[in-house]
Amino acid sequence: MPQRTRIKALAFDVFGTVVDWRSGIARGAGPVLARLGRSDIDPHAFADGWRRRYQPALEEVRSGRRPFVILDTLHREALEDLLRHHAIDPATLDEDTLVDLIHAWHRLDPWPDSVDGLTRLKTRYPIVTLSNGNIALMLDMARRAHLPWDAILGAEVSRIYKPLPESYLATARMLAVEPAELCLVAAHHSDLAAARAAGLQTAYVDRPLEYGGRPAPDADDGQDWEFSVDSLTRLADELCR
Amino acid sequence: MPQRTRIKALAFDVFGTVVDWRSGIARGAGPVLARLGRSDIDPHAFADGWRRRYQPALEEVRSGRRPFVILDTLHREALEDLLRHHAIDPATLDEDTLVDLIHAWHRLDPWPDSVDGLTRLKTRYPIVTLSNGNIALMLDMARRAHLPWDAILGAEVSRIYKPLPESYLATARMLAVEPAELCLVAAHHSDLAAARAAGLQTAYVDRPLEYGGRPAPDADDGQDWEFSVDSLTRLADELCR
Numbered sequence: 001m002p003q004r005t006r007i008k009a010l011a012f013d014v015f016g017t018v019v020d021w022r023s024g025i026a027r028g029a030g031p032v033l034a035r036l037g038r039s040d041i042d043p044h045a046f047a048d049g050w051r052r053r054y055q056p057a058l059e060e061v062r063s064g065r066r067p068f069v070i071l072d073t074l075h076r077e078a079l080e081d082l083l084r085h086h087a088i089d090p091a092t093l094d095e096d097t098l099v100d101l102i103h104a105w106h107r108l109d110p111w112p113d114s115v116d117g118l119t120r121l122k123t124r125y126p127i128v129t130l131s132n133g134n135i136a137l138m139l140d141m142a143r144r145a146h147l148p149w150d151a152i153l154g155a156e157v158s159r160i161y162k163p164l165p166e167s168y169l170a171t172a173r174m175l176a177v178e179p180a181e182l183c184l185v186a187a188h189h190s191d192l193a194a195a196r197a198a199g200l201q202t203a204y205v206d207r208p209l210e211y212g213g214r215p216a217p218d219a220d221d222g223q224d225w226e227f228s229v230d231s232l233t234r235l236a237d238e239l240c241r
Numbered sequence: 242m243p244q245r246t247r248i249k250a251l252a253f254d255v256f257g258t259v260v261d262w263r264s265g266i267a268r269g270a271g272p273v274l275a276r277l278g279r280s281d282i283d284p285h286a287f288a289d290g291w292r293r294r295y296q297p298a299l300e301e302v303r304s305g306r307r308p309f310v311i312l313d314t315l316h317r318e319a320l321e322d323l324l325r326h327h328a329i330d331p332a333t334l335d336e337d338t339l340v341d342l343i344h345a346w347h348r349l350d351p352w353p354d355s356v357d358g359l360t361r362l363k364t365r366y367p368i369v370t371l372s373n374g375n376i377a378l379m380l381d382m383a384r385r386a387h388l389p390w391d392a393i394l395g396a397e398v399s400r401i402y403k404p405l406p407e408s409y410l411a412t413a414r415m416l417a418v419e420p421a422e423l424c425l426v427a428a429h430h431s432d433l434a435a436a437r438a439a440g441l442q443t444a445y446v447d448r449p450l451e452y453g454g455r456p457a458p459d460a461d462d463g464q465d466w467e468f469s470v471d472s473l474t475r476l477a478d479e480l481c482r
Binding site: 072126128134135136138139142143149150151152153156157174175176 | 313367369375376377379380383384390391392393394397398415416417
């Protein structure tokens with residue numbers, strides 16, 4: 001077996017890997033939907049719809065057809081689209097309510113093992129975000145949830161969205177490490193596959209509750225990742241021994 | 242007296258304000274100069290010469306005559322120039338020694354009050370770097386010195402060097418705050434003056450030992466800053482009460 005390159009830094013996907021976006025968004029959306037008299041809409045389905053809806057907008061930016069805009073902006077557009085889909089005119093919500101709902105993405109809870117796992121991993125490796133989330137979003141989330149990042153990197157810093165190869169390569173470059181010295185930690189096979197294609201090492205974290213127990217869209221795309229664990233504390237067991 | 246805008250985040254100059262670059266560089270350069278048989282060169286004067294020497298290169302980038310390059314690169318060029326000034330051919334130093342010397346900037350010690358002050362300020366405000374230092378430099382320094390930044394912003398993230406107005410404005414934008422809601426904390430009147438001109442609030446930290454007890458180049462450029470303290474713990478006393 002060939003010797004693995006020594007890992008010098010860990011970059012983390014965040015939504016789904018470190019925090020539970022579905023429960024957090026449902027928690028934020030529930031009371032708003034209730035105030036609108038729309039308790040018929042399941043807040044968890046609303047969260048799923050929101051997450052799904054900004055993928056086409058991300059693709060517009062990735063393709064270069066649209067200049068870079070931050071995720072908060074794409075979240076807002078996707079929310080307005082989702083509201084219209086449910087026959088709710090976004091203009092009937094006041095601006096504070098809209099912004100507060102968009103900021104539900106800033107207030108997501110970590111999975112139970114995340115803070116302990118990150119704290120232990122940080123003793124050995126620099127730990128940075130490599131998320132499509134913007135800086136203010138990641139910073140608000142980290143302060144609220146006590147995520148001890150060494151740096152917030154990712155889309156807004158490199159002005160490019162995953163899974164384009166340059167998003168991974170720019171992060172390695174900013175950390176002054178070779179791509180093979182950087183390990184992406186993610187719950188999504190698609191993200192890991194793109195990172196591997198760019199030359200990074202890969203650590204898969206199984207998060208069976210990300211979609212409320214239903215399989216992830218890319219559940220069948222697994223590969224033989226360098227690491228495969230079911231929590232960040234287990235990753236710390238493997239990487240910090 | 243007009244009501245001040247509420248501060249929502251603190252951005253810090255780092256070299257001189259949070260860490261003691263002169264002692265750290267002298268500590269790194271001393272043994273190298275000794276090995277070269279050049280104990281006649283005072284390591285502190287060497288540090289002063291190095292710091293002074295990259296200002297023209299910074300100006301080349303600020304003016305747009307040269308595309309953005311990170312500070313590690315400018316540090317290297319300035320070092321080679323300084324060595325030649327002392328009749329030392331940079332090629333006589335092996336690459337590891339050169340890189341290690343450049344990385345002395347990654348291993349600077351904080352002033353005695355910095356970690357405690359930042360830790361207390363962080364309980365109330367997001368604290369970010371707004372330094373001309375690059376990301377890997379700031380990250381290495383923070384891990385070694387236990388500086389608890391919420392995010393590493395500044396030159397490499399905004400692709401622009403202080404004191405250009407956009408360096409301050411881009412930082413406010415990335416934090417999703419208005420310029421007047423962001424306070425720059427710095428030991429240099431010139432930096433603070435540029436931040437104020439861009440609309441930021443300002444906190445001056447007196448660091449009489451930055452130049453080994455001699456006055457700073459901009460010592461006479463003081464203004465009536467919003468805050469003026471002699472340590473980051475004193476700033477925490479003022480801002481966290």
